[in-house]
Structure formats: structure tokens, C-alpha cells
Amino acid sequence: MQISAPSFSWKEAVRVGVLGGAIAILISLVGMVAAFGERYIVYGWFSMGQVLFLAPILFMVSLTLRREKASTSSKTVLHSLLAGAVGGVMLAVLVLLGQVINLRAVLVNASPRLYGMLTFNQGLPAGPFVLIAVTALLGAVAGAYHLLPPRWQRTLSQAVIWLILTGLMRDLIMNIVVRWRLVGELFKTVLFASSGLQPIGAIVLLLLIGGLVYWRSGQPAGRGFSLKNQPPTIRWASIAGIVLIFLTLPQILGVYFSEILDNVMMYILMGLGLNIVVGFAGLLDLGYVAFFAIGAYTMGVLTSPELRAEPLTYWQALPFALVISFISGLILGLPVLKLRGDYLAIVTLGFGEIVRLLVLSDWLRPWLGGTQGIQLIAQPRIGSMVLNTQEELYYLFLLGVGIILFIAIRLKDSRLGRAWMALREDEDVAMAMGINHVVVKLLAFATGAVFSGLAGTIFAAKLTSVYPHSMNFLVSINVLALLILGGMGSIPGAFVGALVLIGAPELLREFAEFRYLVYGALLVTMMVTRPEGLWPEERRRLELHEAEEELKGAEPVPAS
Amino acid sequence: MLRMWRQRVTLTDLVIWGLGILILVGVVWGSIQTLRLGKYTLAIWYDLIITGLALGGVYALIALGYTLVYGILRMINFAHSEIFMSGAFTATFAADALYQAGWWNSYPVLSLLIVLLVAATVSATIAFSVERIAYRPLRYAPRLVPLITAIGTSFFLQYTFRGLYGSGQKGYPDMDIFQGAIVFGDVRILKTQLVAIVGAVIMMVILFSIVQYTKIGKAMRSVSEDKETAALMGIDVDRIISTTFLLGGISAGVAGILFLILFPVAHFFMGFVPGLKAFTSAVLGGIGNVPGAFLGGVLLGLLESVGPSLFLDGLGIPAPYQLKDAIAFTILVFILIFRPTGILGERMAQTKL
Amino acid sequence: MSKRLFILLGLLVAISMLVAACGPRPEPYQCTDPIGCVKVAPGEPIHIAYALVVAGPDETLGIDSRNGIEVAIAMKGKLLGHDIKLTGEDEGCSAEGGQAAGTKLSADPTIVAVIGTSCSSAARVAMPLFSQAGFVVVSPSNTAPDLTEPGNPNNHPGYLRTSHNDKVQGAAAAKFAWETLGVKKAATIHDGSLYAQKLQEVFAEEFKKLGGTITSQEAVDPNATDFKSVLTSIAAGSPDFIYYPIFVKAGSLITRQAKEVPGLEKVYLMGADGMFSPDVPEGAGDAVVGLFLSSPDLAAFAAEYNSVFLPKYKELFGTDPISIFHAHAYDAAMMIFAAIEKVAVVQPDGTVYIPRQALRDAMYATKNFKGLTGNLSCTPTGDCADPKIAVYEFKTTSYPPERIWP
Structure with a gap:
């Protein structure tokens, strides 16, 4: 939709309306609208389902207006109204079509319930008109919004977005505050209803956020707070504060958020490991889950009384697990030394599958548990205390991340780290410069494997059991995706990526079976809007921007 | 002579070759044991081979789409398996409607054409849109970025179709003309299997001819070599890439129908496993190479079908077919050790991440 | 940290006093239950949760169960004058998914009962958390024997299931094959799921005890489509009977492909309740004729299932199950509703108190509950399924199959 008309013409309005309507229809037919029909944002007023089919139309109109910097005239509002109406008409056609033909024979979600939702339960003759009126009105609102001064625009949009988010995340917020009894009661009675917000709470929230945003955007833009230009005392105090926050997070947030944090940190561990293989050394590994599995299974085999008469403790088994991960990294590294690019990808993918199939197999069942997995795996013990709750395991993860982070940072600027990067940039030149590519490549695989193996051991201890089903291809994909999303080769990127890809989907849990759909759509959107990643490595950012500069100068540009 | 040999061969090479020989010895030893056991008659071996060939044909068909896109963009289109699924899943409904109307067996050729058209249209439309939305904005981004959008697209398409058509499975009606088997002595081949194999060969020949002998094929090859120069020569790179995706989509649609003739059940997850296999086939044959994809597919199908019985049964390993993918991947490693760019892959210029 | 907390706390105390002053008078009901009560104020719904696999490759299992719960809720309407609210979590059919779902749900004190999990691996990890939170948990599809084995560390208070223990069903299948069909040689296939692996293992043991021979025990990938090579290799052992207690997708394809493999045309095929679904004839086509399935004995309740349950299901979800x-799952939900009605304390203003331990006791005390899957009676460790197993046979390609044994 790269249109470059100077003003928002009516033709374009129709086009935008059709596009918005099509997206709304898709969302409706996928089943999301009906599924969230009773998931209120503001109790009794409007639900998530309604947001889902109205938002695309609203969003398409305002996106187009913003992109084109359309002239601010009363025509804009009129044409926006038209765009909204067109979107509404498309949905109305769906509803009417559904009355005539049994769409449900093919499209299972074209249910009477959906039609009810779309027509605001106004019945047949009136319903479609109500729908068109509402979407037209929304279109006009989007147009009018465009005419507002920027400060008001920001206030309005932020207030509405936060309102929807708060309403949507009611359960999560309650999950935290319910533990502080008084606040919990207050939130439960004033702010939240049994689903979504109370109308009064919503109004208060809207005013509160709106006021805050309005006031903030009136302030002169201050220089960002940076630790580097603060006096040392404040710097150390801030660092100490951050450390303290990290140490007390489980106490503040409770068990469920500790669980999320545990998972995020597990993926950070793997992310930092894969970052060495893919980010530093440039070796695409699609079977990274193999080392995770090897770590977890080594822990399981050595510490479970199911398989051994004299099981080891967690700490006794840990060195074995790490050494075995290291060796398996070498074993994978050997045959793939000569492979490049996608051939490497498929062999590593195969390695991951082989490991999964072996632990699943009936053949190795007496030693590895097979389908039934391994249970009763030891949990780490410090003194007389066993770390077995998610809050306690958080500290183990934190320790692991701390150590691995230190190693990763030290490695990055070491001789080895530079050799990896040289290899990544140009293997032939690196070899010509005297880098022993065999040793260097093998070390990359092995180091990555150890990090992942460590994550695996904590995973096994956290669940006290391992099953082959946990060791699937999706884990490798997740780790790779978080790395690229965060920014290839960037250590902070691994953190940001894990938070976004592993932490945020926990918020998406609300979407239950639509989770993967939303996940996929978000992955595409984020990568298309920020191809260099959320927190890119400095060098990569420069390279990419250089390419963009070139692109502006002469089109087309060679692919790198 | 010996000195030259010593100079060219390093310790690493020896270790890698050792690994290859180890695999080879295992395979041969297992085979000898199985054959000595004599559990399987010759007729059973023929059956296994025919099954493998048919399965390989299907893999090859999907692999052609992967290879086509890879050849042009040097990018693994992970969403291809979902493009395959979308056409096949949608076509099932068309097939069912035709069946209900009684056309299915009275006008089989026409019905088949309609169903093929539906599948190819849906797959091609989706392939085209995916390229537009998820790949085109990233044409000059680092190579791994489109890989991730491809994976995101793959999730999105899977669960969109799950939402549209439901998460149950949908049967594809049998066609009377494909029922029954053809028998030559000990060899017995089902008509559905024959269709899959012949279909794969025809599709490969068509795609190969398009790429090799048509004007658009020439343009595709030049874009694949060097986008910049191609553009300077007056080739509309965007259009060529879109065309490639359309072609890939059509081949995925056709593959979907042939798949359904052989395995007549459709559901939203049906693309995942064949897609992974097809990707493996494409790499095995030398990715980017159309006949290579075909060869890789057939080889993989054979390995999966014959491998577990031949290599593992004699060693007394229980449930050998559970490990069929492990065998396939081990052989893949073995082949790539000696031919690092696949069976038919040319020595590629260095591809960076 | 402590100073800010102090100020915050003071502020909160003040606010709460204010709220308390304006709020209603203290309730007359005093909860004496050892693990607490759930209070449902007038206008609030009674909260039931599910922990089922509703996304990913195994999702059909969990979505179908959730649909069953929703049918139950739709049929029940109001419970003690309150709406019934169903929320839930995906458990991913995995241990880590079970832990995430378990942690999330057990932090919500308004939940009275949980229906789940779909998979036994998830149950083993989630159950300690649910049990600790005081929930009643009823699984519609866990079949691993250890979950209800007395004294097993995986058996937790509050856990019940309406599905069959693998031991019951596997043994019944072996008996049917040996006695009724009179077969001597059998082969089994499982798909790497805990359910199928255990079931075929029990079958094989029982069958051998009866005097039969097992020619091979194969395993397949549940997402694969080609099973002809496995079947061809099984045919080499020339069995008379193949038992594959797996799920719909692979199960229907195996049924179809077995008919195409030379040497297996006459072999008896049998699955378990994992394939008791209209999608099996849909996928297997004509080949489904002659397929045996073991399942709970639905004979006494088939009328209600076909005339009441199925139409409602179709109305709500647009498809057959x-x-x-x-x-x-429907039975699990109905059992929970019945138990809540039995133990709940209703105040004059409509407030409902549900004592948790009493609810658990009432659940375990369930006797002769008329469900869709039989007469349910719970053992002290939570096995509620009707122990009567029947065998059904597809005489035509239409669902449901006909009951032929016992």
C-alpha cells in the first residue's frame, strides 16, 4: 500500500476501507471476535471482541492519514467517514451473506454468535445499519483525530491504548496486587470488574493517563538519564539499586511472574550461547535444542533414582552435564566444518532431530526413559535448603545468567571473539590471516553448547522431569528468533529479545489458542519495521545504515 | 604422489572421513545382518521401494518450490510448507462439494482440473502476498531476517487456516479412476502411487524447462546471479521475484493435490512435516537446483521407507521406524561430508549469513 | 525500600479503612474449612478454569475437551443463581507447559475447580501446584496409571479423572482380541505419546499372559503421513491383529493404509478411545469398515449423547466433535457442578461460599453419577471412570460405530 497521492482522495478512502474491512473479516472468521465477545475491556460497555473488529478499520484510516500527512481539511473527515463506512459495509455483507448461505459448512467460525457480535446484537433489519453507522463514526473520529494538535493526539491515543491494555491484562495485574491485600481489594472493587474494568474505574484511568501524558508532553524534552554522565556516587547507587531490584523481584511479583522470569532467563542463557555460534561466528544453527536436551538428559540420567541406584546430587551432576555438552558441541562441529550457509543449517537441524528421536526411542528406553521421560530429578540444594519453588530457582537462573553474561562479554573482545567475527565476515580472508578455522569453529560450537547445556540442567531441575516432547524444533526456532529480534551478535539484544519473545507471549496467554497467530503476526511486523533488531550490535547498525544510505543514492542496491 | 597427498589432506579431513566411514560401516553391517536374518521376502523389499518412491515424489514436488525460491533469492522460504497446506486444505472443500454434486466420479478429469485450479490459485495468491508483505521490505536486510519473518508467516498462516476451517481434519474423497493397483510380477504399485511419481516427474520437467528455456526463466537466472546487473540490463527485478513466488505457489498447489491423492486427509498442520522433509530434500540434492530437488526428494523417500528395515532391523533395535528420520539425517550428514553442496549442487560462491 | 513501603502501607491502611467504613457489614458466615472457602458475591460468576492443550500440534485434544466443558456450561445455565465463568490456560501437552499453566492458575484464588490437564506429563508437574492451591482438579484425558496410584508421589489430593486408567483399557483390549476374535499373533503401534506407549505396553503384557505372541512393537511419528513402510515391515511378521491406540490423525491414515499393504488385507485392526471420533471415518474413508475401537460403554447413554449433546455441540462450534x-470433559464439568451444589453454602443475599475441602470430599464421594461416559464412581485416589469397557466396530462408514462387545 505505497500510495503517494497528495491528499486523502475518496478513491483512496474506499481502498483503505476495503483493506480495513478485509482485515476485520479475517479476524472475525478466524474466530477471535466471537471468542473474546465476553472478554470485556470495560465491563458491560465494550469487549475485546469488538475492539478486534473495529480496530483494523480505525487503524488503517489513521495509518494512511499519518503516512501521507494529508491536508487538514473538512474533506479529510468526510473521506475518513467514507472509509469507515466502506469497512462497515464489508462486514455487513458478511453478516447478510451468512444469513443466505450456510458459510459454516466451510468456515467454522461464521457462527450466529459472530453475526450477533458484529451487529451489536441489534437483530437483522437494524443490525447491519448499526454496524455501518458505528464504523463510519469511527472513521470520522480517526479523521477528526488527525486534525487535532499533536499534543492532544498523543494524549488521546496513549490514554486509549493504556485503557485497553489495562482492561486486557486485568488477570495479570490482579495476579500481582492480590497478594497485597488492601490494594488488591481496592483494585478489585473500584478498578476492575469480574472481566475487564469497571466503567467508573475506566473513566478514572482514562483521565489519569490522559492528564499525565498531556502534562508530560508539555514539559521540555529533557536529556535522557544516562549512567555515564552521572557522578560516581549516583552511578554506584543506581547500580546497587538495580541489583537490589533484581534480587527482590520474586518477592515483589509473586510466583507466577517468577515463573515467567525463570523462562525468560532460561532463554537468555540459550540466547547468549547461540549468539556465540550464530552472532559471533556466523554459523547458522537450527538444531540448538540438541544441547539443551543433552544438558537436561544428562542431569536426568545422573540424578534420577528411576535410572540409577545411587543418584548424584544436582551439583555433583552439573560438571558432567557441562562436559558432555561441550563434547557434543565438538561432535556436531566436526562433520559440519566444511559446510556453509544453508547446508550447515539443515545438518544442525538434523542433529537436533536425531537427539530428540534418540531420547524418544524405544531402543534407548532402558537408559533414557523413552516416551515416559525421566522423573524425580534432583533439585539443587544449598546447605539444608532445596531450591524447589519458582522464586528460589529464580536465583539459580540469575546466578547462571550472571556467570554466562560475564563470560560472553569477556569472550566478545578476546582474541577468540575477534577470530570468530573475522570468520563471520569472511572465512577465506580469516584463514589467510592465519586463523585456525578448525579450532575456532569447534570452540564456537562447544561454547554455545555448554551455555545451552547449563540452561538444560536448570530446566530439568525446575520441572524435576524431562520429556522428549519438550525438545522440539520450536525451541531452536524460538532461540534464533529472539536473537535476531534483539539484534544479531548483540549481547543486550539477547536480553531484549528474550523479554519480548518469551516474556510478552506470557501476556499473550490471554489469547489462548490464538497465541501462535498473534505471535507470528508480531514477529513479521517487528522484523519488517526494525530489521536490524531492537538493540543491534553497533557494527551491524552501521553496516545496515550504510546500505540504506546507498539505497537512497542509487537504486537498486546489491544484496549483501 | 604421496607427498602431494599429504599436503592436501589435513588431520581434520582424516577425522571427517573417518566419521563418514564409520557411518558407512554401520549401514553396511546393519544391512548384512538384516539380509542374513531373511525376515523380509523380495516382494516386501519391492513394496518398500515403491512406497519410498511415491513418498519421495511428494517430497520432491514440495522441494521444487523451495528450490525455485532459493535459487532466486538465496533464502529459505520456511512459509512454503504453509503455502502448500493452504491450497490443499482449501481444495478439499471444493473436492467435497464436487463429490456431493456427483461430478467427482462422473467427470473425473474436469473435477480434477477444478480442484487443481482451486489449489493452485489459493497457494499462488498466498505465496504472492507473503512475498509482498513479509519478504519484499527486507530484500536488503541481513540474510537471517527474512528467515525469521518466514517463520513468523508460517505460524500466522497455520493458525489462520486453523481458525478459518477449524482444527479437525477433513477427508479428501477417493476418485474411482485412481483405485486399485497395477501388478508386474512381484512388483505391485498402487495407482495413487503411480500418480504421485509421474506427477512429480512432469512437474519437474515443466519447471526445469521454464527456468532453462523461457525468457522469464532466463531473467530469473540472471536475477539469481546478480540482482544489480540484472536491473541494469533492464530486468524488472521485483516482477521477476513475484513471478518466481507465483510459480512456487502454483507448484505447491499442485503438490498439495498430489499429496491428497496419496494421503487423502487435510488439516492445518499437514504442511509442517512434509515441508521439513522437502527442505531436507532440496538441500540433499543441492539447493537451488531443480533436478537436484527431485533427486533429493526421491532419495529421502527411499531412505525413510527402506532404511529402518534394512539398516536397523538386523541389529535388533526395537521399533526401527521410530528412527527413520534419524537415519535420513545421518545419511544426509554422510553425503554432505563428501559433497558439501549436495548431490547436484554446483560449487557455490561463498554465501554469508 | 522499607521507607517507601512504609509510606505506601500507611496510605493503603487509610484507604482501606475508608473503604471498609463505607462497605457492607461483615458477613455472618464463618468459613471453617481447613483449606479455605471461595466466596462468590451476588452478581459475580462462579469461576471454573481449564488447563488443556489448546494450541499447537496436539490442540485438537484439548480444544475438543474445552468444547465439552462449554456445552456443559451452556446446558447448565446458572449454578446456584450465578453465571459460570470459564477461563483457562494452554498446557501445551508438555511438562513445562503444565508448570506455566499450573503456576498461573493457582495464583487465582477465585478458581473453584480446574478441568485438566490433557496430557499426563503436564499433570505430573501441575498437580502439586493445583493441590497446594486447594483446587479440585478433574482430568478428562490423563490416563497414566501413576496419577491415581495410591502412595505414588504423583498422586495428589484433589486430583480426579473421568478418563480410563491405561491398565483397564489395555487389558480389556487384550482380552477382546484373545477371547472374542481368537487371534494368536498381534502387533502394536504407538505414536510416542505417554498414552499410546503405555496402553500398547499393557496390551502386549496382557496378551502375552493370555498365551499370545507379539510379532512387533512399532512406533511412528504422530504428524507423519506415510505409514505404509511401517505397515509393510509389520506385515513381514504376519500378525492377525494390529493394535494402535493412538490419536485421530495418524490413526485414520494407518487404518486406510493398512488395507493397501499386501498381507494385511485380512488383519483385524483395533484402536482405543483416542480414535473414537467422527474424524476417523472422515479421514479413513471406506477403510474404516471393520475397525474396532475400545471405549467406555456408552450404551446406556447413547440416546442422550446423540439427541442432546451432539446437537448442542454442533450449534455452538459448527462442527462435529x-x-x-x-x-x-462434559462429565467432569457436570460432576463438579453437582458437587458444588451439594456443598455450597448460600446466603440469603445470594452470596455463595464454597468450602474447598468439603468440595474435594464430595467429589471423591461421587457414586453412580450418570454421565455420558457411563456410571461414574470415584475411588479414594480419584479414578472416576466407569470400569466397563466396551468394544465398538465400524460396520459402515458412519459415526458412531456399533457396540459389539461384551
């Missing part, structure tokens, strides 16, 4: 265990 996509998997199995919807009936088990």
Missing part, C-alpha cells in the same frame, strides 16, 4: 474426550 473433532477429537475424543469431549464427553469426559
